[in-house]
Amino acid sequence: MPGLFLYKKLVKCYFLYTLVLLEMCRSGLTGRFRKPLYPYGYRRFESSHLRMTNKSENQIVRPPIVVILGHVDHGKTKILDYIRKTKVAEGESGGITQHIGAYQVEQNEKKITFLDTPGHEAFSALRSRGAKVADIAILVVAADEGIKPQTKEAIGILKEAEIPYVVAINKIDKDTAESQKVKAELAEEEVLIEEWGGKVPAVEVSAKSGQGMDELLDMILLLAELEELEADPDADAQGVIIESKLDNKKGLTATLLIKDGTLRKGNIVVSGSSICKVKSLEDFTFKQIDGAGPASAAITTGWNSAPHLGGKFVVVETPAEAKKLAKENTELAPPLLFVNESGAQNGEKKILKIAIKADVFSSLEAIDQVLKTIHSDEVGYVVLASGIGNISEGDVVSVAKDQGKIYGFRVGVENSAKGLAQREGVDIRTYEVIYEMIEDIKKDLSVLLDPEVKRIPLGKAKVLAVFKTTDRFQIVGGKIMSGKIIRGAMLEVIRGSNSVFQGKITQLQHNKADVEEVTEGLEFGIKFEGPQEVQEGDILEIYQEEKVTRSL
Ligand SMILES: Nc1nc2c(ncn2[C@@H]2O[C@H](COP(=O)(O)OP(=O)(O)OP(=O)(O)O)[C@@H](O)[C@H]2O)c(=O)[nH]1
Numbered sequence: 001m002p003g004l005f006l007y008k009k010l011v012k013c014y015f016l017y018t019l020v021l022l023e024m025c026r027s028g029l030t031g032r033f034r035k036p037l038y039p040y041g042y043r044r045f046e047s048s049h050l051r052m053t054n055k056s057e058n059q060i061v062r063p064p065i066v067v068i069l070g071h072v073d074h075g076k077t078k079i080l081d082y083i084r085k086t087k088v089a090e091g092e093s094g095g096i097t098q099h100i101g102a103y104q105v106e107q108n109e110k111k112i113t114f115l116d117t118p119g120h121e122a123f124s125a126l127r128s129r130g131a132k133v134a135d136i137a138i139l140v141v142a143a144d145e146g147i148k149p150q151t152k153e154a155i156g157i158l159k160e161a162e163i164p165y166v167v168a169i170n171k172i173d174k175d176t177a178e179s180q181k182v183k184a185e186l187a188e189e190e191v192l193i194e195e196w197g198g199k200v201p202a203v204e205v206s207a208k209s210g211q212g213m214d215e216l217l218d219m220i221l222l223l224a225e226l227e228e229l230e231a232d233p234d235a236d237a238q239g240v241i242i243e244s245k246l247d248n249k250k251g252l253t254a255t256l257l258i259k260d261g262t263l264r265k266g267n268i269v270v271s272g273s274s275i276c277k278v279k280s281l282e283d284f285t286f287k288q289i290d291g292a293g294p295a296s297a298a299i300t301t302g303w304n305s306a307p308h309l310g311g312k313f314v315v316v317e318t319p320a321e322a323k324k325l326a327k328e329n330t331e332l333a334p335p336l337l338f339v340n341e342s343g344a345q346n347g348e349k350k351i352l353k354i355a356i357k358a359d360v361f362s363s364l365e366a367i368d369q370v371l372k373t374i375h376s377d378e379v380g381y382v383v384l385a386s387g388i389g390n391i392s393e394g395d396v397v398s399v400a401k402d403q404g405k406i407y408g409f410r411v412g413v414e415n416s417a418k419g420l421a422q423r424e425g426v427d428i429r430t431y432e433v434i435y436e437m438i439e440d441i442k443k444d445l446s447v448l449l450d451p452e453v454k455r456i457p458l459g460k461a462k463v464l465a466v467f468k469t470t471d472r473f474q475i476v477g478g479k480i481m482s483g484k485i486i487r488g489a490m491l492e493v494i495r496g497s498n499s500v501f502q503g504k505i506t507q508l509q510h511n512k513a514d515v516e517e518v519t520e521g522l523e524f525g526i527k528f529e530g531p532q533e534v535q536e537g538d539i540l541e542i543y544q545e546e547k548v549t550r551s552l
């Protein structure tokens, strides 16, 4: 096998080398050195030839945008940590990634832009958005766990996005690692890796020891070369909005992934119906910059409204143009969140009134998506207020009269809101981990469910005599056939094969003395409440009722 692998590599290198030579000759012959040769190796001859006529003279090879996808905890962030020599994974709340992250690294003097995505099921929108903007993907599968639900989801996303990807079989340092099993599971999902005669490259890695990481990076650069990623750094920027938040000091900010051109301070950007005169630009390390080139992510301030996540953005020349375009784009306004509250329309349901605040729009979007999956015929929720930013007095006011609850995800609570909530009896809770918040909302909804009443059988008795019958109660005597009878228990009267009625035992006697319990074989006297219809010879089924709280 290693021989075959080496042979394949040699063939690949020779192939690339020939193409580079061909390309150099062609460029030389036509006199068109379009590209500085080349931060990124070769371009495919035929297609670049076809493209030459309608491309600007300033095209350069741009860094690839690589999205990392995979099931929760399979090591996506740790792989990035190894590459960047950082320790992001260790500092994450709940040990999980909850935002899309954009980072740039340099490998062999070539830049690569990585998009880290969360693997937790709540963030499916982030994962598919990441794949939509990326050129290449890494599908991370932990060798000890194999294919899991979000691995399958990621495979589906990759097939839809039609981008090339490499499988990173991670955690091979672990004793429990079973790489071969993972490969077989991949084949079951119709991901046929090269070693198995397919087209998908797979690399076995350990983000802990670093084993296989160079090979993984080489593979990414190779896939990038095949993609012929080009951009014109002199052109106006265009790309996609990947995050948006409300910053306490800076106001609305949005993270832009620039696919082509360069974004500069002062540019006028339009995305959907939102406009931004770029007031400040930061790179992924939060350093102030004046411009952000192709394949970089930049945090921008100056937005008039929060742009739609995943929406495209363009740069226009004048404020008038921006206004015109934004107006034309009104149909591309951000989708409204929390509008399909479960069961608001059904008057029969018990409804929990809530307000939800989150740090960034993608968190709000994730919470909205998960809440929509809660289905119950008996209970539902209505979101009275939602948005990004700290929990404010206004949020408290919006739920106060309905005794609603406020849930905050990675946000603070303003002091004035705390005071008002105390006075109004409004419950405010904040969370750092999304599934803890969702679990709590489900619990609060479950409280509204009527409890399930469980019948716990205690014993059976036969009525031997009816001593007294009044309007309100009966006193009868009998003998325990099996089990026992307890004061305060319930009884069901059975005559023949029919259930006659149910009642509650209020007094229990044995040998004319009040007792708590009478057991099998003994005689007893009882007073019970309920319809006064017991007859001699009736069978009494004695039981207790237990209320069991239900959960969604
Ligand atoms: N032994 C071993 N542990 C690893 C390796 N890669 C990751 N881990 C551990 O696995 C856990 C999860 O790693 P993360 O990088 O946070 O996983 P993730 O895929 O980013 O998780 P989410 O972003 O929440 O989906 C951490 O405790 C890591 O230290 C590896 O190669 N070997």
Ligand SMILES: [Mg+2]
Binding pocket: 076, 077, 078, 096, 097, 116, 117, 118, 119
């Ligand atoms: Mg992660």
